[in-house]
Amino acid sequence: MFHLISKISILCEPGDVQEVARLLGSKDVRVNCLDEYGMTPLMHAAYKGQADMCSLLLQHGADVNCNEHDYGYTALMFAGLSGKTDITSMMLDAGAETDLVNSVGRTAAQMAAFVGQHDCVTVINNFFSRARLEYYTRPQGLEREAKLPPKLAGPLHKIIMTSNLNPVKLVMLVRENPLLVDVGALEKCYHVMDLLCEQCVKQQDMNEVLAMKMHYISYVLQKCMAFLLDRDDKLDVLIKSLLKGRDGDGFPQYQEKFIRDCIRKFPYCEAALLQQLVRSIAPVEIGNDPTAFSVLTQALTGKMAFIDAEFCATCGERGAEKRCSLCKMVTYCGLMCQRLHWFTHKKICKGLQEKDAPRLREHLSTHSIKQTPTSPQWPRPESCVRTSGLKL
């Protein structure tokens, strides 16, 4: 047996996928065999970042949650350590548990964070299994009709899984799917999101981060619905409202108020995460840093949201490379986003090119968190003040 085990660990080198497939096919080795450290071939492949090998092993029934490893590491932990987001997603899709801990009590997300693999942390923290959503596509108990029509599960799951929480991006995801651009469909979707939010709060190991994310998505869907109730093209009006910058510095005021209002409406006042968000946002005057969006993003994904050259000024997608050809100060992921932004950007574009440049540039590239000792601009929900005893 032992030499077969070493055979497969040796075979887990790049380019040996076919040989491993042959070995597994001939039943020469067991797919979940362990080496002398308690590592399975899947753990080896995940750690070495071999996506093809991982996928082959999973197809042959590799146990994604095996933690016979000497220090209790799982394949998901190895994937997180390797920094490969595709492999991390693959492990999650295969049913990897996110709350298993190693011998010193660390989860896969905590281990990935410890070694600075923040993209993997985001993937793990944002994971939500399709099966958990599909539960609502079947009538439960005495229900005559399921809460969620099966055809909506796919588009809704796509929105839940996005790691870019920019509200413009979320509205775009709704707009791009004709099934979702419908008042009845949006109503069903947001009800399900509210139920999931409640479930995340009430489950035994309460997941406040996921609960807040579900609430946020529900809020965006409700806004889409409210705008749609009027006319068919109203989602464009919502997007423009979210992008519209105020006079002078182009700060998107509506978007800031939108996110503050959403957080304020989180229905579980006693949640520690809500209180932490309120504490960070309430003292900040609208227009100053940190924005409600950056605070929320950091809480939900563990990452700082910077206004940076790397991100699209319209939808917040990463890897934006197209600059405004006039001021060269803002970047977009593509022509569509640039066109969407122009109605408001044109008001400050000239200023960015000319005399206002130093001031506006500073505003656009502020990375530091400024604390401003001004009076709170954000009305606190009364019930929360009472329950939490927070003084703001």
Ligand SMILES: [Zn+2]
């Ligand atoms: Zn964009």
Ligand SMILES: [Zn+2]
């Ligand atoms: Zn410009």
